[in-house]
Amino acid sequence: MTWVGATGFARRPLVVVEDHLHHVSELLDVLSEGEIRQTTVVCLDRPGPDTTRITASWLERYPGLQVAARTGGAGLDPAVFEEAHRFCKMVAGMLRPGGLLLQDIQLATLGFIPPDRWWESIYLANTVRGMFAGTQPACRFLSNKRGYEATFGRDLLDAGFDPRDVMDKSDLRGMVVPVVRSYLNRAFPLVLQIPGAPDAAVAKTEEDRREIESQLDLAVWQGEPVEIGRRLLDGKRLSFKAGSQEAVTWLELIEDRLEGGEGIPVVDVGARIAPEGAARAEITNLAARHIHGLRSRLKDGGAILTAHHAYRLAEGVRVGRVGARTNTD
Incomplete structure (x- = not known):
């Protein structure tokens, strides 16, 4: 699936993986129009009327945005919620080489991640990164947990990440958007x-x-x-x-x-x-x-x-x- 001249769903420089509708809405509100046109949202929230309504509202409000969800936008295969490899393959297929994967640390709707070890989602990002033979994407994480260095700092290092790759999702304007903007401008200057x-x-x-x-x-x-x-x-x-x-x-x-x-x-x-x-x-x-x-x-x-x-x-x-x-x- 080439992104060159694509008028339908295609790979994008920025892929956002979140399991809560309101967190996605908050992020979209602070991204620029140009950034949104480079973005695919993978919404892992549970299916239902709210998911259908809100994902539809994103597509209406933000022209150029791509959305993959259980309902609304591009439909997600139920298998991605039960099999780690299927999930990683799906995310990698939506991301451009050298792009940016912005992923929530806690993805509670994924059945293959133990609830008591919710931070193991970082290993999914590492797997996605390893699926690129050429220019690998960068990965950044969102968390509203305090003291994460003590909880999963060692896991971050073991997976090849830096604790500084985790950003506070409560500070979208001050922390998250500047990182996203700087990365996209630097990695995709043309x-x-x-x-x-x-x-x-x-x-x-x-x-x-x-x-x-x-x-x-x-x-x-x-x-x-x-x-x-x-x-x-x-x-x-x-x-x-x-x-x-x-x-x-x-x-x-x-x-x-x-x-x-x-x-x-x-x-x-x-x-x-x-x-x-x-x-x-x-x-x-x-x-x-x-x-x-x-x-x-x-x-x-x-x-x-x-x-x-x-x-x-x-x-x-x-x-x-x-x-x-x-x-x-």
């Missing part, structure tokens, strides 16, 4: 834009780059240098100095597709390249030679069309643009 799909946060990892380029015919990575990949280039990547004529044209072609435009006027392309005072015939000739050079780089040169005195990408060419993401606040 944004992917694809026509017809929500924007998606992107990490500066080869793993995310491969995922994007495997799903798109053309992907442009803005920055210095500007890079173009992938399927229409036979899996190769092109690199251009930012502001170079070819880089500008690639960016304009993809921008035109993102905006649903009618193409880049031939004379605009030629005028940008031609010397000052050039005649119209020279301008159009230079534009044609320039576009021929772009087409020659593609596996299918017909992916760039000339129609109505403008250049545009052919219908069916799937494109995306990756650039710096504005930090959430």
Whole structure:
């Protein structure tokens, strides 16, 4: 299940695992819109009218939020409440590589965790982390228990965590949100834009780059240098100095597709390249030679069309643009 261009339920950078509806509501109230669009809530509260009503209210109130629950949102398989491996596999399948798992320490609705050793949920987070062969996610815990260092501090260390990974859920604004915000801004500093799909946060990892380029015919990575990949280039990547004529044209072609435009006027392309005072015939000739050079780089040169005195990408060419993401606040 790829997250690239997904319009349905997909992996997200932030997965919140909680067993109480009101705790989820309190957290959603203090996250920003941008953070919520990166979030999947796994609500483990018991089924019933309240669960159905409240999960539905989250989806209505917070556009872009994903919810998995026993009732409402994406339905959870009953087996995840009875089998640790099924639970961990479910959570890992919702989390992006390098993402953040934010988990309540006490998950009372999971039948496989002994009530007198409720803190053993931390081992579930460690298992989830180990299911990622590449970039592993980070894990942070929420607790309203005092003196947890004495209760399960040793277990935290044994599971590979630090007691500082546990945050006081009574201080969402002062402690939890700053940690979440800082992590997401640091781990996913880029944004992917694809026509017809929500924007998606992107990490500066080869793993995310491969995922994007495997799903798109053309992907442009803005920055210095500007890079173009992938399927229409036979899996190769092109690199251009930012502001170079070819880089500008690639960016304009993809921008035109993102905006649903009618193409880049031939004379605009030629005028940008031609010397000052050039005649119209020279301008159009230079534009044609320039576009021929772009087409020659593609596996299918017909992916760039000339129609109505403008250049545009052919219908069916799937494109995306990756650039710096504005930090959430």
